[in-house]
Amino acid sequence: MARPTLREASTKIIATVGPACDSVAMLTQMIEAGVDVFRINTAHGDRESHSQTLENIRQASQDTGFPAAVLLDLSGPKIRLGHLVEDPLVCELGMELVFIRDETASEPHELPSSYPRLLDELEVGDTVMLADGIVSLRVVSNDGHRAVCTVTAPGTLRSRQGINLPGVKLSVASMRREDVDNAIWGAQEGIDFISLSFVRSASDVRSLKDLLTSYESTALVIAKIEKREALEDLDKIIAAADGVMVARGDLGVEIDVAETPVAQKRIIDACTKQLKPVIVATQMLDSMHHCPRPTRAEASDVANAILDGADCCMLSGETAIGDYPLKTVETMSRIMQHTERALLPANQSVWGTLNNDHPITSAVAQSAIMLAESIEARALVIATRSGGTAWVESKLRSLVPTLGVSDNEQALRRMNLFWGVKPVRVSQLDDPAQLFDEITAWGCRAQMLSGSERVVMVTGGGVMDRAHNLVVVHTVDPDKCCVSI
Numbered sequence: 326m327a328r329p330t331l332r333e334a335s336t337k338i339i340a341t342v343g344p345a346c347d348s349v350a351m352l353t354q355m356i357e358a359g360v361d362v363f364r365i366n367t368a369h370g371d372r373e374s375h376s377q378t379l380e381n382i383r384q385a386s387q388d389t390g391f392p393a394a395v396l397l398d399l400s401g402p403k404i405r406l407g408h409l410v411e412d413p414l415v416c417e418l419g420m421e422l423v424f425i426r427d428e429t430a431s432e433p434h435e436l437p438s439s440y441p442r443l444l445d446e447l448e449v450g451d452t453v454m455l456a457d458g459i460v461s462l463r464v465v466s467n468d469g470h471r472a473v474c475t476v477t478a479p480g481t482l483r484s485r486q487g488i489n490l491p492g493v494k495l496s497v498a499s500m501r502r503e504d505v506d507n508a509i510w511g512a513q514e515g516i517d518f519i520s521l522s523f524v525r526s527a528s529d530v531r532s533l534k535d536l537l538t539s540y541e542s543t544a545l546v547i548a549k550i551e552k553r554e555a556l557e558d559l560d561k562i563i564a565a566a567d568g569v570m571v572a573r574g575d576l577g578v579e580i581d582v583a584e585t586p587v588a589q590k591r592i593i594d595a596c597t598k599q600l601k602p603v604i605v606a607t608q609m610l611d612s613m614h615h616c617p618r619p620t621r622a623e624a625s626d627v628a629n630a631i632l633d634g635a636d637c638c639m640l641s642g643e644t645a646i647g648d649y650p651l652k653t654v655e656t657m658s659r660i661m662q663h664t665e666r667a668l669l670p671a672n673q674s675v676w677g678t679l680n681n682d683h684p685i686t687s688a689v690a691q692s693a694i695m696l697a698e699s700i701e702a703r704a705l706v707i708a709t710r711s712g713g714t715a716w717v718e719s720k721l722r723s724l725v726p727t728l729g730v731s732d733n734e735q736a737l738r739r740m741n742l743f744w745g746v747k748p749v750r751v752s753q754l755d756d757p758a759q760l761f762d763e764i765t766a767w768g769c770r771a772q773m774l775s776g777s778e779r780v781v782m783v784t785g786g787g788v789m790d791r792a793h794n795l796v797v798v799h800t801v802d803p804d805k806c807c808v809s810i
Contacts, residue, residue, distance in 0.1 A: 328357065328391045329747035331704060331726035331773045334661035336744060337361040337637040339396060339604060340654060342378050343369070343645025352385035354651050355644070359658035361741040362394045362518070364639065367507045368403065369485070375507075379514060392748055394517040394738035396547070399504040399533075401522030402497040403575075404488040406455070407437030414482045416460050424453075424472040438488055446495060447472045454489040455482055457607075458578040489578040494554070499529035500536075508533060512542030517738045520547035520570055525554040527561040534565070545739065547604070550592055551575035559592065563599050568742060570639070574607035593634045600687075600720045602742045605630040606639035610657060614647040619656060627657060628664040636719065636744040668724060689783060689794035690718040696796065697725040697781040703774055703801075704728055706764055706782040707746070708754050712736040714783060714794070719743035725781075730754075730764060754784075761799050768801070776803025 339362040340346070340355055352363070363382045365375055379395060386393040411433040416422065424436045426444055444467060453462040453474060461478035500508070500521070511519050521533050530548050537544055545567035555562055563569055571592050577585040589605065596603035609627050610619045627638055638657060644650040697705045705727045707715045715729040722744065729740040730749045737748040751763045768774030782797045
């Protein structure tokens with residue numbers, strides 16, 4: 326059955342595109358399996374490959390009829406290794422490795438980096454974490470040209486893997502030249518979401534927003550939380566951003582790994598209070614890189630993120646370079662559906678409170694949910710031109726199946742980030758009677774609605790004339806829906 330359906334998971338799936346899944350055929354299957362948003366990681370590949378990936382995603386969306394969204398992930402001030410002479414490089418305990426200023430290594434033990442000022446900011450005694458903390462080094466000397474380090478935690482390194490300096494405040498700018506160039510490309514291509522890595526303050530987010538505005542882009546900006554400085558400025562960062570990503574890979578290296586689970590809960594809770602979508606990312610089903618089944622701990626990790634209030638869960642290497650990209654999506658969707666059965670009808674931390682920025686929309690959304698639950702409505706329909714009302718409703722966590730209907734393609738794709746909101750395309754929003762007929766026809770064709778069932782509809786001010794927000798109860802006409810479920 327074509328997506329969306331009323332029975333699919335409410336928590337959204339973001340899948341990273343890479344060599345394992347970048348064909349139109351595979352992307353199509355992944356959409357059908359439950360992917361809502363595809364991530365293009367600019368840390369890998371070039372403009373030509375990113376353009377081809379975007380073209381393939383849009384073709385797959387067209388083939389399935391589902392408006393899959395695109396997240397462009399900017400690298401930000403991410404420091405990475407350059408090209409190693411020996412790739413992969415096996416690092417043994419006590420082994421000496423040397424950071425150099427050159428971008429290319431000439432000896433197997435030399436480590437070039439993407440950050441020219443790295444040697445200026447490394448001090449004797451500093452800890453250097455590589456490859457998401459798998460390999461750990463300690464600086465023993467630095468003459469300004471070569472920083473000698475010893476391996477304190479062994480492992481295997483590959484070219485272009487990340488470098489983390491826990492506790493070291495770097496002077497690198499929030500966006501490098503490549504990030505600006507990629508953001509401009511994303512704006513010109515109509516990308517839906519753009520995320521910035523290693524956000525340290527709210528001003529970093531505002532800088533990216535200002536850049537996008539100058540190119541008349543309406544892309545939502547996602548702040549990736551992966552630095553201790555970001556945790557210290559968390560509320561302001563969330564207020565400045567349109568959404569947040571809990572990027573646990575680098576966050577778990579920048580802070581003590583033991584702090585990461587509580588930090589994740591804190592970030593999700595803060596986003597919920599500000600009605601901002603939150604994505605939990607990194608190593609969610611990591612073992613499925615090479616195994617067709619996840620570990621029990623990974624399944625619990627996905628479930629706990631949902632129970633904590635995450636709007637989306639993201640797959641990274643599992644789909645980009647893993648052996649089982651499609652199976653990984655199917656597994657995550659299955660875990661989500663089972664977990665969501667344990668959720669209460671409404672999230673008590675939000676229910677009964679009004680958002681100060683959107684008090685009327687918030688009140689109407691709450692009332693609509695209460696009405697839909699009390700009359701056992703088959704579905705809650707939100708008619709919207711921008712997706713704003715759907716945004717507010719999604720944070721209330723109603724378990725009544727919710728459709729976000731719009732004639733605006735951008736709004737449909739944007740709603741893929743909102744928990745529980747299933748985007749449905751309609752031809753127009755101006756004629757209420759025709760709109761009801763289109764929703765009824767869609768539901769009956771998909772065998773999701775039958776005669777005499779009730780549907781609650783919420784509209785924003787831009788849909789019906791002179792209506793700031795309107796709630797309508799619609800009973801499906803049996804004569805227009807003869808399909809029984």
